[in-house]
Amino acid sequence: MSSTEQTQHTGEPQRISTVELGNNGPLVGVQGLGCMGMSWAYGPTDADEARATLERGLELGVTLYDTADAYAAGENEKFLAPFLKAHRDEVVLATKFALGVDPSDPTKRIINNDPAYIRACIDASLQRLGVDTIDLYYMHRRDVNVPIEETVGVMAELVAAGKVKHLGLSEVTGGELRAAQAVHPIAALQSEWSLFSRDIEKEVVPTAAELGVALVPYSPLGRGFLTGSFVSADKELDPDDFRRQQPRFTGDNAAANAALLEPVRQVAAAHGASLGQIALAWVQQQSQAFGLPVVPIPGTRKRSRIEENAAATRITLTDDELALVAPIASQVAGNRYADMTFTSAGRE
Numbered sequence: 001m002s003s004t005e006q007t008q009h010t011g012e013p014q015r016i017s018t019v020e021l022g023n024n025g026p027l028v029g030v031q032g033l034g035c036m037g038m039s040w041a042y043g044p045t046d047a048d049e050a051r052a053t054l055e056r057g058l059e060l061g062v063t064l065y066d067t068a069d070a071y072a073a074g075e076n077e078k079f080l081a082p083f084l085k086a087h088r089d090e091v092v093l094a095t096k097f098a099l100g101v102d103p104s105d106p107t108k109r110i111i112n113n114d115p116a117y118i119r120a121c122i123d124a125s126l127q128r129l130g131v132d133t134i135d136l137y138y139m140h141r142r143d144v145n146v147p148i149e150e151t152v153g154v155m156a157e158l159v160a161a162g163k164v165k166h167l168g169l170s171e172v173t174g175g176e177l178r179a180a181q182a183v184h185p186i187a188a189l190q191s192e193w194s195l196f197s198r199d200i201e202k203e204v205v206p207t208a209a210e211l212g213v214a215l216v217p218y219s220p221l222g223r224g225f226l227t228g229s230f231v232s233a234d235k236e237l238d239p240d241d242f243r244r245q246q247p248r249f250t251g252d253n254a255a256a257n258a259a260l261l262e263p264v265r266q267v268a269a270a271h272g273a274s275l276g277q278i279a280l281a282w283v284q285q286q287s288q289a290f291g292l293p294v295v296p297i298p299g300t301r302k303r304s305r306i307e308e309n310a311a312a313t314r315i316t317l318t319d320d321e322l323a324l325v326a327p328i329a330s331q332v333a334g335n336r337y338a339d340m341t342f343t344s345a346g347r348e
């Protein structure tokens, strides 16, 4: 399947199918769009092309647009505002609170789940985005000093106040998800999930399936590494590119991990697809394996790539192909973050 797959009569690419986002959540395209890279983390952006990518997503049936107040300190939310003004009813808008960058050291993160902070965050996000309501509001990271019941209680107040429609959590454990769900229905859990990052399959994904919570895999392309577009972050990417801080993309780990893509290459050749499309098809297919809705949010700033990524929703891997790529994750050298205490894996 190629990025130029067209319907016979209209010349337009096919629209992707839809799925309910869990616990009476909104109907969304089975693949969403990560908007972070449009303002942050992955080097310089062509703003016009990024805006065109937002528009192209809707034409393809991509409706779940993902941002956070942390992305470029609110600039990513502001970047989305004109697009939202034009398309508010077509977009299922997701943003997040709880994560900040330490002003004295941009490599360090600050996590805050305090009730007063959350109440301030929602108003600031609504203002930057230029909207009255957020469709899906996530706790981006868990502050272990604040009981999750208290945090979700404050989030539920935001639903009651009409500022938020549905609740989500990011990088929480299965136990934390269960505790949260007892306070208010959780529509979606967003965590890293890809051919390279499968730690959530042990506890988090089965708990989400049991509770009717959808999984929204972030970095489903392994931050671009699974597409084969770069190997060594420290040699190939910009000095301030976030991936230079990630152990698996640097030094000796990077070359060793690039070699792990060989089976993905074989599967891609069999489908006439790209490596990235196989990575996306694999994570999407985990929906059947675990019995829950899975809506990956690959990030791209380019129209050609959102077309390629959306086309991956129509690829199905055979059992043999699934078996071929299954051993990859356990062989990956280096963690997905330099500081794993910010992830659910550090608390399971």
Ligand SMILES: NC(=O)c1ccc[n+]([C@@H]2O[C@H](COP(=O)([O-])OP(=O)(O)OC[C@H]3O[C@@H](n4cnc5c(N)ncnc54)[C@H](OP(=O)(O)O)[C@@H]3O)[C@@H](O)[C@H]2O)c1
Pocket: 033, 034, 035, 036, 037, 042, 066, 067, 140, 170, 171, 190, 191, 217, 218, 219, 220, 221, 222, 223, 224, 225, 227, 229, 276, 297, 298, 299, 300, 301, 302, 305, 306, 308, 309
């Ligand atoms: N909850 C969390 O803690 C958390 C953490 C990280 C990310 N996120 C969210 O998840 C979204 C996706 O994750 P991510 O952006 O980190 O990683 P990703 O989706 O795995 O990969 C994004 C990278 O892949 C490149 N790419 C995309 N499509 C491609 C294609 N078809 N061929 C080649 N390269 C391609 C992008 O470059 P171009 O942009 O140049 O195409 C970008 O560098 C983010 O945008 C953000 O909204 C959430």
